[in-house]
Amino acid sequence: MTEMPKHSVALDAKIPEGPLADKWKNHKNSIRLVNPANKRLIDVIVVGTGLAGSSAAASLAEMGYNVKAFCFQDSPRRAHSIAAQGGINAAKNYQNDGDSVYRLFYDTIKGGDYRSREANVYRLAEVSANIIDQCVSQGVPFARDYGGLLDNRSFGGVQVSRTFYAKGQTGQQLLLGAYSALSRQISKGKVTMYNRHELMDVVVVDGKARGIIARNLVTGEVERHGAHAVVLCSGGYGNVFYLSTNAMGSNVSAAWKAHKKGAYMANPSYTQIHPTCIPVSGHYQSKLTLMSESLRNDGRIWVPNDQSDVEALRNGSMRPTDIPEERRDYYLERRYPAFGNLVPRDVASRAAKERCDAGFGVNEAGEAVFLDYASAIERYGRTEANVKGIEAPSAEKIRELGEAVVRAKYGNLFQMYEQITADNPYKTPMRIYPAVHYTMGGLWVDYNLQTTVPGLYACGEANFSDHGANRLGASALMQGLADGYFVLPYTIGEYLADDIRTGAIPTDTPEFEAAEQGVKDRIGFLLGNGGKTPVDDFHRRLGRIMWNECGMSRNEKGLNQAIADIQSLREEFEQDVRVPGRPDRFNPELDKAGRVSDLMELGELMCKDALERQESCGGHFREEYQTPEGEALRDDVGHAHVSAWAHTGVPAEATHHKEALAFENVELKTRSYK
Amino acid sequence: MDFTLKIWRQEGPQEEGRMETYPVTGITGDMSFLEMMDVLNDQLIRDGQDPVAFDHDCREGICGMCSMFINGEAHGPNRKTTTCQLHMRSFKDGETIYIEPWRASAFPVVKDLAVDRSAFDRIIQVGGYVSVNSSGNPIDANAIPVPKEDADAAFNAATCIGCGACVATCKNASAMLFVSAKVSQLALLPQGQPERMSRVQRMVDQMDKEGFGNCTNTGACEVECPKGISLDNIARMNRDYLKSQVTGE
């Protein structure tokens, strides 16, 4: 059996000494190097091929390591990073608006509600500019202005334009860039690519991660893969809520298996709930679709202030456009006059929930608010009419001109909305509701991105390190690529320098044997237990528990109840799940069963973590800890720490470890958007 | 709504396949096509039958994983729409719907409606990139100005999601639209120039080796492409390949 630390171990983040701005530079200069001839003797496994995984695999291979890369999709190009819409931040200061590494660092720390690690965030801001250079040299077609230079847009919560973008498909373009770099290394034989393979377990030998057990999802074959180090770039776990903006296949299994083998899980309850998504339409809904944050620049959010209008809307006797101005409640503008509709994501989401909980939700389920473009269309229309010199334009003409402007700016989003809902958002306000979008929590890593298991690393959304309790828009892409291109390839050398004499890792050892047997036993159990309920049923029920009790707002009673409910759900799953098909065939239901099983355990731990964090910060809102006006109340004395959880067998009984967060370069303040 | 589904069932790559008929009931117009398939699979599992395997992931039209040939058209009847973005309101109540996998010798069936598209990966691997290593100090991004027109055209080519609808819909199972989109993206940018000629040669040669058919310019790929990739890209690739062969670069 592998070690499973049961007693409290001091968490050493290994932050380099020296002034903040010099830490990374000094650290890079002192990291031990592996010479090129020796790199050829070292194998590294990279799990996941999103922005972090593809870029890490490509960079490690370029340096000379032998890389094995794994993804569960049919091609590395399909990882869910591809769905990111808005953009990627970088402190380039191309717009000459006073941006700097320090400002990006500061905005990220503040946006994260002072729950992230200063040194990591500063490094992230420092390498952000390199990412843009790197991507452009790869041929990523970022948006440009007429002079041929790169264009920028603004994003939520900051006062500079530092977001680089490629229309609404920035994630796709960046991922295809990283995928092409990966493909190049595959053609050179430096990366061996395993498509349609799922990590089933992490193998730990003598306290070090020395390989994985993977399952070929096409043939069902369970395979052993040895390596000197394992890098998990397996993304986030928003699918614990069943309905989220994540891809259907996004899962926690790789991280969770690592957690069970000794890696600590940090801040698992920090979840980002994005305010502008298309609401749930029915029981069989499988997925929620995000409408870009940029829509809040021009759209106004409201619900009726009169209960009878709500009823009329729900039974269809009234259209939203029939409701006069005085019977509308623009609640964000009312509550937060300074920022209005542009408050950060966590604040906007909670405010929508508050109105819907009070009974003002505008769809049948009572879980939707309006995002209205009527006044933007009117405003743009008037401006256009002035520009074009049309005197005394008719209301019709103004509308037409305004719609044209809105179409040019947001046309693809409006089209997507209409495709899904069959409503025309130019004529009637869009219905939106918050949805789970990103998880800030993840595997605990030190400054080198190493987890608490030596030789096991985590990058991108899979780790916890940079976003604190709330992530800023356009920062996820930045972090994934920073970790993969510019951080991990250096920091991993510190560990691998000890392995130049080790030789290839044998896979015929008892540790591999035991791990493989465990995987096969579990598969056999799932296929053979003779239950009658499909996996999705459990997943839906898990999602409902998590959304209700560990979603936008949480309280002690609900969280305790959720833990009990999840435990009984887990038990029922073991008794009653039905997994059809064979182990030696392409069997998506079997893959799903394994993932949902892990998500249930994770959900339990998330509730435990939310219970322990007796404060409200960022995406974590505990009803017991709020100001009289209903705003989040942080506790910087008792909770300025990272909660890292060690697995002990039952998720709710995980051991709690704390990494104290020291703020030496920014002053802790209360966020206010009034 | 109720539908009769005629679905291709095939146990594995080596086995014979056949069309099977399944009724589904209680479908609403707001369901996506894949959610309708979820309903069917839920029924099949509860009835102790083998659910239909199909590829899907993001369900928002960008990952390129979903791949169904629906009623004789790649991704179904709507234009610029992937299977996951297709909603059941696009069908008539009581309709019979044919659902088949992409069919091409270069895309062997994995199971039922899922096919192996790794041929696309191999085409990218032989040259669909700019040979540049990641490094802490490359040249500044704005040191390479790109005319907006070229940048936009490169972006449009780069929006290809690699779903394979072009191959599936082409009567010759040709992969020209996919290959030319990547060739064009890099041919339009200054970063792509040094390897421009060798890239187009290697990618076309690999495309041929994979066993895709020949382009006969019917234009069906452009019509069915969920991202509207233009035939301009194919012409550009034809031009570049010819040039590469004539100049011997």
Added chain:
Amino acid sequence: MIRPEHTTSMAQTGILKSSLAKKYAMAASGLFLCLFLVGHLAGNLQLFMAPSDGGRQFNEYAKFMTTFPAVKLLSYLTYFAVLFHFADGIVLSLQNRKARPVRYAMERPSTNAGWSSRHMMLLGTIVLVFLVTHMQNFWWQMHFGEVAMVDYDGVLVKDLYTVVVAFFNPELNSFALPAIGLYLLGQFALGFHLWHGFSSGFQSMGLRHPRYTKWIVGLGKAFSVVVPVLFSSIVVFMYFTQA
């Protein structure tokens, strides 16, 4: 796992064997044959003048076309282009069939591509069948058949005009009506073949441009209508003037 080895090696690489090379050859031979059509049509149009000059201009043109060295060379090129265009088409079609061994149970090709673009092989074959009979009827006669000579100002010239007249006259040729039918069918097929083929040839050669392509497509459509209609109208004219 991505297999490093390649699955099939149906196609070869390089300028002579790659899929694109075959398309260049198809396009080049096809567009060359379009030029031939123009030349051929120019000759045939002179038949309209025949009732007034007894076919003199037509016969002199025919002699020029069969004896002038440069034109002879061009004619050999034309024979080669026809054969090559056909053979290349066969090879491409066979490969294309192989690329999709299992057909779809349900296909709706008309929703995304024009009819002629999907039936080039069929149309081409009809044109070829017509061409074989056409060559037998006239080309063979001109070159190897017994054709009477006429004397134009001391120069002896083969009287092809009389052969043509006789051919389309039901009283002299019992197969005249079926032959006219086949001729018209051949022209019909040629028209549809060109409807797609003309602009497709430009696309295959990479000659596409946002500004000029619409003109090329327009020219191709006009060409595909005008040329077969003119060829056909001559035959109809011949038939009615004789009858």
